[in-house]
């Protein structure tokens with residue numbers, strides 16, 4: 001479940017995009033009769049120009065993180081073994097108030113602080129990433145997951161839905177989260193990745209666009225200690241946790257978001273279900289109640 005690679009990828013994407021935001025802000029705008037145009041109208045002009053310029057679509061390929069170019073959002077293509085970078089739409093990095101995305105808040109009432117800004121301190125305390133979905137109803141679908149595995153993962157998703165913070169909804173295609181089972185034998189049980197758009201909103205939180213959760217059958221079999229259903233439940237909870245914005249919890253190695261966990265030592269509610277711990281709940285609550 002170690003997703004160091006994923007963390008690095010996301011952070012690199014974030015850093016690269018930050019450059020574009022900065023240069024877009026300081027770039028001179030060629031608008032005639034500037035003196036008679038109000039500040040608001042200027043912003044409006046700038047926005048239209050940006051939208052016009054961002055029409056063309058392009059993608060580039062990178063083999064390593066350090067080849068990432070600013071202004072591109074990268075996802076890893078396993079078949080080709082390369083990162084594919086798609087040009088980000090410029091309006092996603094615009095900084096005017098009118099462009100500020102609407103962030104839907106969960107109605108749940110878990111006892112977490114009201115946040116006016118997601119600071120590093122809060123992120124570290126609650127083990128959360130610097131991004132979340134803008135909405136609280138998030139769709140998912142399966143790719144290459146058999147019926148029995150789907151049943152187990154659906155139960156994990158039900159456990160998350162029962163927290164009443166976010167609502168994961170199964171659809172057949174074009175879902176927000178794609179959950180796939182891989183037979184590639186890597187040294188991890190799961191891996192979660194996807195593009196995040198960089199936002200300059202007052203909450204200081206970026207927004208997830210899509211996520212792909214890959215579960216590795218070989219490793220789940222190898223480390224389940226005879227209880228495949230329980231371990232798949234645990235790995236699904238962990239990876240979907242990442243897909244919703246949860247970061248690793250390095251302090252407690254028996255909780256769901258521990259980077260490496262032992263299925264024999266986690267708290268369970270029965271023989272096939274891990275108990276969702278308070279750290280996991282608080283992470284989702286602080287992300288989505290705010």
Ligand SMILES: [Zn+2]
Nearest residue numbers: 001002003259
């Ligand atoms: Zn992880």
